[in-house]
Amino acid sequence: MDFNHYDPSEFYDEWFIQAGEPRLEVRALVARINQFSPGELQQRQQAAQAVLMQTGVTFQVYSDPSQKERIWPFDVIPRVVAAQEWAYLERGLKQRIEALNLFLQDIYHEQKISKDGVIPPDVIASSQGYLSACQGLSPPGGIWCHITGSDLVRDRQGNWLVLEDNLRVPSGVSYVLENRRVMKNTFPKVFRMLDICPTDDYPGHLLETLLNLAPPYLDHPCVVVLTPGVYNSAYFEHSFLAQQMGVELVEGSDLVVVDGYVQMRTTRGLKRVDVIYRRVDDLFLDSQVFNPDSLLGIPGIMEVYRQGKVALANAPGTGVADDKVVYAYVPDMIRYYLDAEPILGNVPTYLCWRPSDREYVLNHLDELVVKAANESGGYGMLMGKTATPEERVNFATKIQNFPRNFIAQPTLSLSRVPTIIGDHFEGRHVDLRPYILYGQEVYVHPGGLTRVALKKGSLVVNSSQGGGSKDTWVLAGDRPC
Numbered sequence: 001m002d003f004n005h006y007d008p009s010e011f012y013d014e015w016f017i018q019a020g021e022p023r024l025e026v027r028a029l030v031a032r033i034n035q036f037s038p039g040e041l042q043q044r045q046q047a048a049q050a051v052l053m054q055t056g057v058t059f060q061v062y063s064d065p066s067q068k069e070r071i072w073p074f075d076v077i078p079r080v081v082a083a084q085e086w087a088y089l090e091r092g093l094k095q096r097i098e099a100l101n102l103f104l105q106d107i108y109h110e111q112k113i114s115k116d117g118v119i120p121p122d123v124i125a126s127s128q129g130y131l132s133a134c135q136g137l138s139p140p141g142g143i144w145c146h147i148t149g150s151d152l153v154r155d156r157q158g159n160w161l162v163l164e165d166n167l168r169v170p171s172g173v174s175y176v177l178e179n180r181r182v183m184k185n186t187f188p189k190v191f192r193m194l195d196i197c198p199t200d201d202y203p204g205h206l207l208e209t210l211l212n213l214a215p216p217y218l219d220h221p222c223v224v225v226l227t228p229g230v231y232n233s234a235y236f237e238h239s240f241l242a243q244q245m246g247v248e249l250v251e252g253s254d255l256v257v258v259d260g261y262v263q264m265r266t267t268r269g270l271k272r273v274d275v276i277y278r279r280v281d282d283l284f285l286d287s288q289v290f291n292p293d294s295l296l297g298i299p300g301i302m303e304v305y306r307q308g309k310v311a312l313a314n315a316p317g318t319g320v321a322d323d324k325v326v327y328a329y330v331p332d333m334i335r336y337y338l339d340a341e342p343i344l345g346n347v348p349t350y351l352c353w354r355p356s357d358r359e360y361v362l363n364h365l366d367e368l369v370v371k372a373a374n375e376s377g378g379y380g381m382l383m384g385k386t387a388t389p390e391e392r393v394n395f396a397t398k399i400q401n402f403p404r405n406f407i408a409q410p411t412l413s414l415s416r417v418p419t420i421i422g423d424h425f426e427g428r429h430v431d432l433r434p435y436i437l438y439g440q441e442v443y444v445h446p447g448g449l450t451r452v453a454l455k456k457g458s459l460v461v462n463s464s465q466g467g468g469s470k471d472t473w474v475l476a477g478d479r480p481c
Contacts, residue, residue, distance in 0.1 A: 001041050002034040003418070006425045012158040012415040013427055014079060025082040025475055032190060045076050045420050048182045057178045057236065072175055073468030075419050076186055079430060079450040083477025086197075086446060089152070089160060092344030093434060094442045095334060097148055100165065100321050101438065102337040104144040108134050108317060118336050119329045123353075126404050127326060128374045129168070129319025131282060133289050137306060139315040140213045146313035147206070147277075148436045149173070149449075153347070154415035161347050161412075163431065164327055167318040169279050172449040173202060173435050174237035177244075179471040180447075197446035197474040197481030202435070203244035206277075209439035210245075213311035214274045221274035223247045224264065226255070228280050228296045238279050252280070257300035262310045275311045282316050324373045324407045325351055352399050352406040361408040362399060365392045368408040370399070383459065385411055414459055417470065419452060429453045431461050432472065446481050447472040 008016040015026050022030040033041065049071070057072045081089075106113050107124055114121040124130050149170030151163040180199045184191055207223065214221035227238035229251050242249035254265050255273060263270035278285065284294040286302040304310045320326060328349040331342045350357040350368070361368060365384050372380030382395045399406050416427035434448035450470040451461035461467040474481070 001036065001038065001420075001423060001425070003030055003425060004034070006418060007427070009416070009427055010156075011413050011427065011429075012154055012156055014154070014415050014417050014430075016418075026080050028193060029078075029080065029190065032193065041076070041420065042423065044186045048074060048076050048186045051182050051185065052178065055178070057175065072178070073454065074179060074182065075428075075452060075454075075468055075470050076183065077418050077420060077425070078183065078471040078473045079417050079432070080473045080475065081447075083475045083479065086474045087479070088343070089434065090444045092160070092342070093150060093436050093444050095338065095340065095343050096150065096162065096165070096330065097145060097436050097438060097442050099330065099334040099337050100148075100167065101143060101145050103333045104315070104318060104321060105142055106337075107320065108137055113333070113336055116336070118332050119326075123325055123329070124320060127320045127323040129282075129317075129321070129323050129326075131290075131317045131319070133302065134315075134317030137315070137317065138308075140215075140308070140311050143213075143438050144315040144318050145321070146209055146213070146315075146438050148314075148438070149433045150436065152344075152432045152434065153412060156413040158415065160344060162327075162330070162344050163347055164324060165321055165330070166433075167314060167321045168281060169314070170433070170435070171234040171237055171279075172433055173445075174240040175469055176435070176445075176447060176449050176472070177202060177240075179469060183471045194473070195476040197476050199445065199447050202445050203241060205437055205443060205445065206241065207245040207247070209437045209443075210275045210277055210311075210313055212439040213313060215308075218274060222264070222272060223275040223277065224250045224255075224273055226250055226252070226276050226278040226280055228252075228284070232279070234279065241277075252295065252297045255298045255301075257298060257304055260304065260307070260309060262298060262301055262304055273310060275313070277313050282319055285312075285316060322374070324349075324371055325353070325404065328407065347409045347412065350408040352403040352408065357408075358399065358403050361406075362396055365396060367411065369411055370395055370406055370408045373405050373407060381460075383411070411459070414453075417450075417452065419454070419470075421456075426456070428456075429459050429461065430470070446474040 016022050052074055053071045113119050145167045149166040153161055153163050176199055210223050224247055225238055225242040227249055239249050256263055262273045264273050280296050283290045285297040287294045288299050289302045305312055328351055331346055334342045350361050352358045352361055368384045370382040414429040417430050418425040419428040430450050430452045432448050432450050435445045437443045450472045452468050452470055453459055453461045454468045
């Protein structure tokens with residue numbers, strides 16, 4: 001099994017400039033793989049999948065009636081990002097997070113960006129992620145988005161674009177760490193051959209970010225990870241991160257508000273909690289403020305938070321920045337708050353609440369990707385080119401009835417990376433979710449979750465829709481990782 005017959009096709013291939021001509025950053029890797037004995041790479045692929053199965057690296061698909069956990073699908077051919085390329089992404093992501101954080105601080109206080117006509121006030125007020133109960137809140141240090149996962153893609157020319165931002169409870173980083181652990185065991189000599197930035201220090205950076213939220217007078221602040229429970233699709237990640245940080249994993253029933261503080265039930269009685277890394281969505285955090293039927297949160301926690309007696313990461317209300325309509329205005333936010341041009345561009349986006357955009361979308365449904373403003377995981381989406389006429393008619397009705405709820409984007413020719421398919425390599429489309437932490441400063445973790453569309457010709461990379469993942473190798477170059 002080698003790359004002698006690999007076809008990069010007409011897409012931007014991240015390994016090959018053209019057939020038989022690997023890019024500079026992967027030349028040594030291509031040469032090493034071409035030296036493998038027949039069947040060796042497939043054996044390593046099987047061994048990697050077996051390790052993931054043995055260690056219980058799983059996820060759930062809510063649409064699956066069986067609700068069974070599935071082994072994380074993984075391909076051992078990595079994605080490789082050159083040092084100079086990563087430095088560019090790092091600058092762009094830091095800029096974007098700074099602007100998004102300023103936006104959140106603004107809209108929950110003076111709302112200058114709307115008063116100055118940059119973003120229509122109705123766009124914000126009508127967002128499902130905008131929470132009026134958070135108006136006037138002031139998170140510690142003015143930081144709202146402590147943990148962000150922004151999804152990036154490359155187009156046919158190889159240009160990086162931001163596809164969406166995830167500021168509420170971005171998931172997937174545990175798979176980044178597990179992918180790397182498996183790869184180091186599978187290809188130890190290759191790791192010694194290349195200077196690859198490590199990923200295993202993420203839990204330490206995350207803990208440092210969380211501790212930064214605690215009042216400085218506390219010598220030993222108590223940090224916990226709040227999970228919705230074992231039936232959540234990302235429960236593996238919640239327990240993994242808690243274990244790696246050395247903090248308690250708790251559910252809402254483990255916490256209670258007593259004497260004006262959030263307290264954790266322990267075998268020795270109640271213990272004050274100072275920082276909560278919450279993996280529970282905003283609307284389920286506090287039944288006294290949001291969803292009255294929620295059993296996942298802690299009644300009264302919002303009042304404790306408002307008084308500054310507990311810190312939450314991410315801050316409640318950040319979901320407004322996840323709204324795909326609000327996403328379209330991020331370049332304007334960068335210009336408005338930072339007085340700079342965006343380093344990373346958005347994918348061109350049509351807003352269906354605009355009559356002219358809506359008319360164009362309805363007349364070109366067979367060419368566009370239509371997305372619901374507040375859905376994720378590949379749900380609520382129409383892939384116009386592959387949709388049936390009935391599906392397009394159905395979406396047209398939805399758009400006409402609820403135009404604010406939909407955006408549309410051109411179908412991008414996503415970049416591809418070689419992937420093991422049977423006994424040979426084929427190119428498969430990929431995206432990338434880097435993880436950005438905002439503590440005392442903005443930190444971009446080197447690498448991120450590369451998701452791959454395992455189905456031939458598919459552009460949908462979500463694991464819930466048949467996608468898998470690859471390890472992401474950021475080369476160190478001349479600077480330390």
